[in-house]
Amino acid sequence: MGWRNGGGWTREVFVWPQSSDLDTFAWRVSIASIERNGAFSRFAQVMRTAVLIDGAGVRLRSGARSIELAQPCASTTFDGAAEWHCELLEGPVHLFNVMVRRPLTAQVKMSLDAPVEAPSARYRVAYAAHHSASVRLAEQRCELAEGDACIAAGDRALPLSIRAAGPHGCALIVLIDGPAVP
Numbered sequence: 001m002g003w004r005n006g007g008g009w010t011r012e013v014f015v016w017p018q019s020s021d022l023d024t025f026a027w028r029v030s031i032a033s034i035e036r037n038g039a040f041s042r043f044a045q046v047m048r049t050a051v052l053i054d055g056a057g058v059r060l061r062s063g064a065r066s067i068e069l070a071q072p073c074a075s076t077t078f079d080g081a082a083e084w085h086c087e088l089l090e091g092p093v094h095l096f097n098v099m100v101r102r103p104l105t106a107q108v109k110m111s112l113d114a115p116v117e118a119p120s121a122r123y124r125v126a127y128a129a130h131h132s133a134s135v136r137l138a139e140q141r142c143e144l145a146e147g148d149a150c151i152a153a154g155d156r157a158l159p160l161s162i163r164a165a166g167p168h169g170c171a172l173i174v175l176i177d178g179p180a181v182p
Helices: none
Strands: 009-016 027-034 046-054 058-062 065-069 075-079 085-088 093-101 105-111 116-118 123-130 133-137 140-144 149-153 160-164 170-177
Touching (some): 009 123, 009 149, 027 123, 046 058, 046 065, 046 105, 046 123, 046 170, 093 105, 116 170, 140 149
Antiparallel strands (some): 046 093, 058 065, 058 085, 105 170, 123 149, 133 140
C-alpha cells in the first residue's frame, strides 16, 4: 500500500486489530520501501521503531535531532507524531517498521550471531530479515525463510527464541506489551 503522504510503499506484515486501518490500528509491523528523500507520514500518539534491513542507509531528521541508520539491522525508536524527514544515503532502502499506539510499548531484539530469547509480552512477532531463521516456542520449532514472519499471541509464559542463519543473518523479535487490546 502507498504511504499516506505518497512518499513510499509499505508491505504490511501484521496489524492489530486485524480489520484496522492506518487511523485505527493498535499496533502494526510492516516493511517500508523508500526510493526517494522526503517526509515520513505523521501518526499522533504512535511510537515508531525503524530497522534498516536493506540498502546503504538513511538519515532521519526532526528539528535539531538527527539519526543515521547506516549499518545492516541498525535501529532507532522515535515519536511518530513529530515531523520527520528521511534522506537516503545511497539509493533505495527497506526499513522494518514497528508502530504502536500509546499506551502500548514495543521493543525490538535482534539475533545476529547468536540466538536471542524473547521475554514475556502480550504479542511477539518474529521476522527473518537476512537469510532464514529458526524460531522456537517452548518445544515447537518453526523455520522462517528470508522475509517470512510469525506471531505468538496469548502464550506469554512460553519461552520464545530466534536464531538467524548464516554468517550475515539478521532475525528480529518484536515485543508488544501494554493494556489489553480488543
